[in-house]
Amino acid sequence: MDALPKKILIVDDDIGFCNLLRRMLQLEGYDVFTAFDMRSATDLLKKNDIDTVLLDVMLPDGNGTIFTGNIKHQFPAVRVIILTGLADIAGCVQAIKNGANDYIIKGDDFAKIILAIKEAVDFDATAIAGVTIENLKKITHGPTGFNVIIGSSTPILKAKELAEKIAGTNASVLLCGETGTGKELFAKAIHNSSERRSNPFVAVNCSALAKDLLESELFGHEAGAFTGAHKEKKGMIEEADGGTLFLDEIGEMNVDLQAKLLRVLETQEFLKVGGTVIHKINIRIISATNKDLQIEIAEGRFREDLFYRLNVFTITLPSLKERGSDVVLLAGYFIKIFAQKLGKNIQGMTEQFKMHLTGYQWKGNIRELKNIIERAVILAPASILSEDLLPPQILSPVHLNSDKNSSPYDLSVFERLHIQKVLTSTRWNKSEAARLLNISVSTLYRKIEDYMLSHEENN
Secondary structure: OOOOOOEEEEEOOOHHHHHHHHHHHHHOOOEEEEEOOHHHHHHHHHHOOOOEEEEEOEEOOEEHHHHHHHHHHHOOOOEEEEEEOHHHHHHHHHHHHOOOOEEEEOOOOHHHHHHHHHHHHOOOHHHHOOOOHHHHHHHHHOOOOHHHOOOOOHHHHHHHHHHHHHHOOOOOEEEEOOOOOOHHHHHHHHHHOOOOOOOOEEEEEOOOOOHHHHHHHHHOEOOOOOOOOOOOEOOHHHHOOOOEEEEEOHHHOOHHHHHHHHHHHHHOEEOOEOOOOOEEOOOEEEEEEOOOHHHHHHOOOOOHHHHHHHOOEEEEOOOHHHOOOHHHHHHHHHHHHHHHHHOOOOOEEOHHHHHHHHHOOOOOHHHHHHHHHHHHHHHOOOOEEOHHHOOHHHHOHHHHHOOOOOOOOOOHHHHHHHHHHHHHHOOOOHHHHHHHHOOOHHHHHHHHHHOOOOHHHHO
16 A cells, blocks of 8 residues: 655745645645645644645745744654745744754755755654654653653753752742753653653743733633634643643743743643633643743733742753763664664664764753764764764864853854855856855955865765
């Protein structure tokens, strides 16, 4: 029996572009769905076993960069490819930090777009789902979730020790740390080590939806509550009854909505949007943020009373660069996972490979490391991973001179990769590349020299 065609969802409010790309992908044998906003995209993801999402950055009801994180939270096996214009490189980079697998420039010719999509869709998507689907199942069905948190460094052991102590209580927990440090994995471990383990664990990304949409997703709504609300809908709070509600990026929640969440914490009661009936629930709330909520409180963006309700216990997760030898330990773990998925016999890493991993700053933390190892295993021609399989930003000396206190939005390393990609797409036609990058040819030459770019990197 022939395999069923892969399912692709295109999310783009440019209807002409969307329909043209849909027709081309259908000719390639894919089953293609289209959506022009995030709400309809979410509905399609819930109803269909989508393999890959092609996601525009700017959408009528929100930002695709943020929506990426929500997709990866709710549908971890789905691959996300960002469709971007040159004007939004920063958003594209942030989307990759949020879990996107690749990005495609809309100005590229359609043959390149189809090739990039084919490479992404035809790869086994379950291999990159969070910590992999198999291990998430182990967490769910095992006696404790903490055995899946890999690491022997002092910072991660301290975080695990505190989390294990409080897992058996019903106390609210606030997880702090940089993006990609494993906050949701910790939240699941706490849930699966508690008496609530047999009940739902429901994750919500508070930064992925506008205020009104987030309110409806959290609290649910009654029929007729607003235009388009044709029937009653259960919210995430109700879905999590008896279990745990994980509120990721809690610092992005609107202040008005924070007041309603505070009432849930204080009374274990809530009202649906447009409703008058009070609903009782029994949930534990674990929240996470990469922001300093004390600063947010001082500047009027976060309620102090809610902070103290959420902050019964605070666990700060260390960044990957603070975890020393854990980098190599985690790399070995991901090598085993991806080698098994790809049917490859990968036995280990060279010392040079390890040296480059430990010397890198890892601004994307564990998520970035996972993507780097996936790439290396895919490209590996032999049983040992060597440094030539690492991408340019790992091998480049640029990161070694970076300021550890620099902004997490510093794009110097990603600019290098983007320029390399545009040069490759133009076959190193520097005039055309400069035009696409919207910079002068002399500026392009200077950046090629500064970043030590070479044609050979692509051969």
